[in-house]
Amino acid sequence: MPEATSAAPPPSAATSSEDRKLLEGLTHQQENRPELAEAAYQEILAANPNHGHALFMLGLLAHSGGRLDEALDYMARAVVAAPAFANAHLHRGEVLQSMGQLENALGCFDQALDLKPELLDASLRKSQVLQQLGRLDAALSSDQKALSLHPASPRIRLNIALTLRQMGRIRDALFQLDVTLAENPDFTEAYFQKGSLLYATGRLTEALATFDEGIAVDCNDARLYNGKASVLVLSERLDEALACYLQALDLAPDEAQTHSNLGGLYQRLGQGKQAVSYLRRAIALRPDHAEAHQNLAFALFNLNQNEDAFNEFDWRWRKDDQNQKMRAYEKPLWDGKTELTNQKLLLWPEQGPQDVTIWASSLPQIIARTKHCIVQTYPKLLPLYERSFPDAEIRADVPVYDKSQNDFDYHLPMGSLFKYTRPDLNPDQPAYLLPDPGRVAYWQQRLAATGPAPYVGISWKGAVINDNRSPNYTEVADWAPLIHKPATFVNLQCGESASELGAFEELHGVRVHDFEDLDLFDNLDDVAAFAAALDLAISVSTCVSALTAGVGTETWILAWKQSPWNNLLLQSRGPAVTHFERSTGEDWQACFDAMAVRLQALIDG
Template sequence: MSGPALLLAEALGHHRAGALDAAETLYRRILDASPGHADALHLLGVLTHQRGHHAEAARLIGEAIRVDGTVADYHRHLGLVLLAMDRAEEAAACHGRALQLRPDHAEARFNLGVALAALGRKEQAAAQYAEAARLRPDFAEAHLNLGAVLQDLGRAGEAVASHRRAAELMPADPRPWSNLSASLRHLGRAAEAGEAMRQALARGGAGDATGLAVLAGSLHAEGRLAEAAEAYVESLRIDPGAPLVLNNFGLLLQDLGQPEDAAACFDGAVALKPDFVEAHDNLGSVRRGQGRAAEAVESHRKALAHRPDMAAAWNNLGNALKDLNRTGEAFPAWRMAVLLDPGLASVWSNLGNGLREREDFAGAAAHHRRSLRLAPGQPMAANNLGHALQGQGRFMEAARWFRRALALDPAYGEAMSNLGLAEQRLGRTEAAEASYGRALLLARDLALAHFNRGLLRLERGDFTGGWPGYAWRFASGQVGAGRQPAIPAWRGEDLVGKRLLVWGEQGVGDTMLFASVCEDAVARAGHVVAGHVVIETDRRLVPLLARSFPQATVRAQAVDARGRETLSFPDCALHTPVGSLARVFRRSLAAFPSRPSWLVPDPARLALWRERLAALGPGLKVGIGWRSQLMTAERRTAYTILEDWAPLFRVPGLVFVNLQYGDCAEEIERAEARFEVRLHRWSDLDLKDDFEAAAALVSNLDLVISPAMSAGELAGALGVPVWRFGGRDWTQLGTGVRPWFPSMRLWQPRPGEALPDVLARMARELAAGAESRPGPLTLG
């Protein structure tokens, strides 16, 4: 062996042993003697690269290639240097030239894969890693990188085999196990993923914050929440400044039912990373769940400020706005969400629910069907579609969808309750009762099931079972929010030494009905002192109720400086909503008193309106109303239009008086012109706000004909004959009458009849009465 060859061998020995200074001295001695020595130039270039002087290394290896371009390793090592200089495209070209010279060079294949991966050409990189592993089955790094790039390509199933082979070849290295954990998590194999991460941590030491965080994620996915929490805490102890870990820990805390702690994590995440959109969005979801919808809106908007194309954040923003009753703003947010991601089933469902609240039931059903096409296995989507169909009165179809929801989730209490209502509307009362019972076994505090079952029982005359269910009216959301005064609720106990507050609820019509029970409460307390019962009611009813119940103190509902109802009543010891008096005093039909009326009109106004009506001439004075002010899709079927009244308008001897308030002037004028009839009305009479005048007018009428509306309830409370038309409701309490109103007669559709047919039957009876009596028409 010649002198340069001996020096080169000695230098290479030092180089391999890590004695870089000694190796460099010998390489340079060779080059001093022979400046064009290709191997010395190449190896000195590799050594210089190892020292981090990449530009000089590239120059030296480039000189070696110019001397001899046929050596594959020269090109390969130049590729490595160029990659270190972020010149990946040139690096890939160098590795390609190495492979042209030596196609079976496994290391060159591997290095080309690294360069291609750096260029984002992952499919090509995967092919090179796979070929390197084929050429050298024990090439651990090739298996490691192949598994990683396959995972990046979404080919987790293929990646698993590469991770496992790398782990066999690198028994002390945590990386194959970490990668295996990620792939298994991607495949939904949470338990195996957790075990793989434990293997990684065992090889990487207990201080690996990232590994602990990954393990926590796997434990969370497995449902092992307490263990996951411990792993997150340990990870954050090692590295408290990891926003992603804080965010994921917040998600776990949400599942643990600790929303405030979860919010603290999300807050911490965005403090460390202000543009962390997921953390902003998650914080919004927590705040919404806490009932803090305004804060939720702010957080979702912050997420969208950083990423306006985030469909989930638009959806969540819409939900928070809906909670604030800003549905008009919620719809654009939901629509933006479906524009960005039309495959997001939950957004179509939210749009459907919003349309259902607007009573666009057909539109709601269409959106829920879209949601079901995207997620056919979602029980909530099936329940929502049933709810929309129920709004259209399509109870049979609705019931099928509720059953579909229950087939998907047999423990879905809300769907079972909705099925009960569908059965009830179909007249299947026994099935409805059973469904409500099952719903309450599934969800014992399901307010709507309690309320609807209560109404069903009251409809059947079951007082004992019905009144407790009716008490859920506020919690069910069907009657509006109940007030919660800071005093105990009255349950019927002795009132000696205690002042009772009876407060108004629902509309004025319901107040008039339940006012029939107020005199019982006053009588219960009457042995003490007058004013021992305080009745708080709509300001419009105060004079009428004060005159009717002189032993009580009647006042308008208390409000604060902003016009909101107050909840503090220092002058009372107990309270009850007026509708709850019936549970104490109307426990059977026998408990309804026989007196004809309970409201007392103003005598002076009574005389005034007697004169006014007398001035209209002879004939039966008939007050009429035809619809409620509160119109919903369901209620609309219970009301009429004036054109339906043609048969009544043709009955001779009737003098019609308008009792309909609201915007109805044009409707009345059209009917008067068409039917050549007069509906008497007075410009100084405010039927909406002046109940004193309305009561005096109604008290002088011979008959009131109306659907379910306050004019008919007022007439019944005054003892005036009332013909009430419409379907059955719970206030009949299992009878053919309404026991609350002795002067009221019910006219209900027979099979196959519509409401105009009922009005025609009324007309025939009135006409027959007129023919059988001489002189002016009177009401028998």
């Protein structure tokens, strides 16, 4: 919230009626009487419309009340009335930053620093905006300059740590946080940021200890309980996590992030309606909380409330940590309503090859509605898509910042396709991916040389392993009920976990055949052909399982029922897809037992 103390003259200067009225307004503002404060400032303006301090204070009031356009107008008038007033430039920049006008905000912070180089808040804000713009080297340089002026400021060193974190220099960031805490052991923000960084890098034990250290310093800091609870969630200590979140809520009942986190926890516990309630409360408290909107989308998808879910899913582009940004093409985004019969539509990918391949199941419908459809996709998918969707123009994707393309009338991200082509998210889907028939025959011969049918491809983990994803994945030991069946098992696992192949033979005495010349990560056209040669694929949700389902191979998918990603928007499509789900707190035993019975029936014919 904007500070109200930096603008008013000191009491000794309050000699004029304007000064006295300004101090009267400031007193009202500090004692949370905004209406009376505004009346005092407006009284000044009635006599002197160009009173810089009064305009500034009205701008602060409007900003704290969320009236950004009004705040910007007051601040713009304030800097004209008092061009040497550094704080007016600073707070004008803060309003522009709140409005997402980052370049303009940066200019304001620079003006403030030109007028008053020692203005700490301007230095901090400048660094934050540079971080938001991705100019991390410039942000770090700005922070280091500020530190030379304010060597004892923990806030600057904290800013340096946050910049280093964004740069991927985790060790250096932790060092800066440790120095900050050594010099300022009561600075709870540093405990929160250190715990959050340790949490994000999977060092859960250290993160938990750090949050506890912070709580020992200040047991009334709700953010520390929030952070601790998040660690407990990933540690599967859900009852303790719930108690921690509720403690945070007691301390700060109107903190939107706590409500959002509670929504995520209740989703994890399988209490979807409770999750939706907390997420909606988070959004009511902070309407621009993009993460809460996206989590609400997933919760609503799980409850089959698809129309509302799709609208909430559109918020994904506003998340601070969104790795892929909305394309800033000059041509408009398709609204799903405009007739495309005589129009050219560009579709571009978001997320990874797995999600894109799932959403590609609706390409035939959208292609049929357009005069010409251009599908941009990842290079590893190009040959497969060119063969599977011959009525579209398939292109390699271009960098997000490339705005030069203009040979289309409308564009749309792939993640929005189902919203306009399959709003009911009906999973019934014929095979839609067409593998190379020559390579299918080749892999059929290779499989025949390994042993008798049925040929069963298996994948037990995703290529990316972290604490958020691990509940979706299995361990080699979990496969015991299934792996002893009289079938020929072959590897569909890529990434570091492929090194666990030998454990199947060590633990279960069963060889899982691996074809070293099959690139499961990059040669997805060949993976599709290999998938079509299989009799069955059994996998957690991965790109490979999306391919096996898409080519029409019978596919069994192991899924954590309460996963935010386990919903019809993100589930593999194909004519023979079956899900075997475990709930939070359960192991995979029942899933593998059920699959073992079904596999035996398939073997028996």
